[in-house]
Amino acid sequence: MRTGLGYDVHRLVEDRRLILCGVDIPYEKGLLGHSDADVALHALSDALLGAAAMRDIGYHFPDTVAEYKGADSRVLLRRVVELIKEQGFSINNVDITIIAQRPKLLDFIPVMVQNVADDLAIPADCVSVKATTTERLGFEGRGEGISAMAVATLSDSRL
Numbered sequence: 001m002r003t004g005l006g007y008d009v010h011r012l013v014e015d016r017r018l019i020l021c022g023v024d025i026p027y028e029k030g031l032l033g034h035s036d037a038d039v040a041l042h043a044l045s046d047a048l049l050g051a052a053a054m055r056d057i058g059y060h061f062p063d064t065v066a067e068y069k070g071a072d073s074r075v076l077l078r079r080v081v082e083l084i085k086e087q088g089f090s091i092n093n094v095d096i097t098i099i100a101q102r103p104k105l106l107d108f109i110p111v112m113v114q115n116v117a118d119d120l121a122i123p124a125d126c127v128s129v130k131a132t133t134t135e136r137l138g139f140e141g142r143g144e145g146i147s148a149m150a151v152a153t154l155s156d157s158r159l
């Protein structure tokens with residue numbers, strides 16, 4: 001069994017969509033990035049790559065490459081899944097925490113879980129997505145950005 005950890009931050013700005021785990025969430029601001037800035041899927045992608053010791057999302061999908069401008073992070077995540085499977089890994093479970101003071105994400109969690117389960121091709125009960133505030137402390141608490149952390153465990157079929 002192998003474990004990987006991912007962490008990412010994106011800035012909240014006006015005139016951008018807020019997309020988290022592939023869900024387009026109605027809110028007055030959205031996340032800024034080269035791609036769709038889905039901070040939760042970026043953290044998850046890094047957790048999966050980390051567990052496989054296969055570098056990180058920026059290594060595989062550089063933000064200097066025009067192809068990834070406005071990219072759908074679900075497409076990038078599915079590519080990460082292909083890359084780790086090609087090396088003989090299979091995904092056991094993943095756990096994501098989104099750190100956002102607002103908006104309230106509770107109602108969107110089931111769709112987020114299903115999106116991730118579909119992209120990872122694992123059962124929904126192997127996927128956890130959670131949200132927390134920081135009690136208005138720090139950059140997330142001031143509404144300047146949203147961060148996400150993720151953990152993934154993989155099995156290594158080469159062993």
Ligand SMILES: Nc1ccn([C@@H]2O[C@H](COP(=O)(O)O)[C@@H](O)[C@H]2O)c(=O)n1
Nearest residue numbers: 100101102103104105106131132133134
């Ligand atoms: N953006 C968020 C943040 C939190 N939640 C839900 O509220 C619960 C309480 O949050 P605390 O930060 O006070 O612990 C949390 O457990 C989530 O269920 C949310 O939906 N959206």
Ligand SMILES: C[C@@]1(CO)OP(=O)(O)OP(=O)(O)OC[C@H]1O
Nearest residue numbers: 033034035042058061062063068
């Ligand atoms: C996803 C990529 C590529 O479009 O860009 P961003 O959306 O800026 O995201 P980030 O987490 O800063 O880094 C990974 C990138 O290379």
